[in-house]
Amino acid sequence: MKQEQFIQQYQPQWDQFGEWLDYQQTPKKQRKALLEPTLDFPQAYRQLCHHLALAQSRLYSPLLIGQLNELVTRGHNHLYTSRLHFAHRFINFYLRDLPQLVRREWQAVLLAGLLFFGSFFAILIAIQIQPDLVYSVLDGSQVADMEDMYDPARTSRLGREREADSDIYMFGYYIKNNTSIGFQVFSGGLLYGLGSLFFLFYNGLVLGAVAGHLTQMGYISTFWGFVAGHSAFELTAIVLSGAAGFKLAAALIMPGRKSRALALHDNAQDAIKIVYGSATLFIMAAFVEAFWSSQTWIPLMVKYSVGIALWLLVIGYFTQLGREPSTAFSQAESQP
Numbered sequence: 001m002k003q004e005q006f007i008q009q010y011q012p013q014w015d016q017f018g019e020w021l022d023y024q025q026t027p028k029k030q031r032k033a034l035l036e037p038t039l040d041f042p043q044a045y046r047q048l049c050h051h052l053a054l055a056q057s058r059l060y061s062p063l064l065i066g067q068l069n070e071l072v073t074r075g076h077n078h079l080y081t082s083r084l085h086f087a088h089r090f091i092n093f094y095l096r097d098l099p100q101l102v103r104r105e106w107q108a109v110l111l112a113g114l115l116f117f118g119s120f121f122a123i124l125i126a127i128q129i130q131p132d133l134v135y136s137v138l139d140g141s142q143v144a145d146m147e148d149m150y151d152p153a154r155t156s157r158l159g160r161e162r163e164a165d166s167d168i169y170m171f172g173y174y175i176k177n178n179t180s181i182g183f184q185v186f187s188g189g190l191l192y193g194l195g196s197l198f199f200l201f202y203n204g205l206v207l208g209a210v211a212g213h214l215t216q217m218g219y220i221s222t223f224w225g226f227v228a229g230h231s232a233f234e235l236t237a238i239v240l241s242g243a244a245g246f247k248l249a250a251a252l253i254m255p256g257r258k259s260r261a262l263a264l265h266d267n268a269q270d271a272i273k274i275v276y277g278s279a280t281l282f283i284m285a286a287f288v289e290a291f292w293s294s295q296t297w298i299p300l301m302v303k304y305s306v307g308i309a310l311w312l313l314v315i316g317y318f319t320q321l322g323r324e325p326s327t328a329f330s331q332a333e334s335q336p
Helices: 003-025 042-059 062-104 106-129 131-136 140-151 169-191 192-215 220-253 258-292 300-321 327-334
Strands: none
Touching: 003 042, 042 062, 062 106, 062 131, 062 300, 106 131, 106 192, 106 220, 106 327, 131 140, 131 192, 140 192, 169 192, 169 220, 169 258, 192 220, 220 258, 220 300, 258 300
């Protein structure tokens, strides 16, 4: 193909690619007055690289090769910058935005925590006084299964059925189980918060009944040694799921001057971010539960120490990370 034919055939694509890059480099405030060009960037970028290679292999004019090379360079810079922006946003979300958001929504977090931990400790203490109360929450077969999984005479993995043969299998199982609980608690907010209220209270009762019964049975070292490692991640994730659900409920119950649909849309932006955090914690809990908590060879005091350290880490993360330096400290730094 002659150079003139090559240019005539592909010049519209190159112009479109250049216009799209110009739009992307325009400040966001000025974009509102412009019409965004439509372009499949990955495909267009691959085609442009192919056109540059053809032009170089066919020894087309240096002017054309330079024009194509400039477009390819701009496309490469945009691609690289986009990846950097994503990594930057990802890091900022976990190191600043998420803990700040959780602190900002402290009322929803507090309500979810009171419901979950309140029912948890209430039934746990009650079972120490009246052991048969466990059967008001769990049936006989569930109680028997729990006793078997945490029997101190066990030499295999703790906290799982005997036929569960691999840590990887249990890792997947724990992710599925944990995230299903979190989704129930979160989505229950769409029922004007009643679903979130119920699932927080119910899960607190179930977990508290298990903990109370096994404690009353004397399975303290096996049960509490098992849950110590992953409890900080898992229980915090359940509470955060409830807080996200209450955020949805607030839009339906108290939309203010907005329509309920608009209020729900706005509140969902923050609720989803909280859910991202709870999902991350659920995955971390599943990893610890599968590969650490179930091991019988780890000394009990080591498990307790790691569990305490992880609770302090989670509490410190949500209460301290992402805080701006105090005014006094900033002024002191600025003085010579």
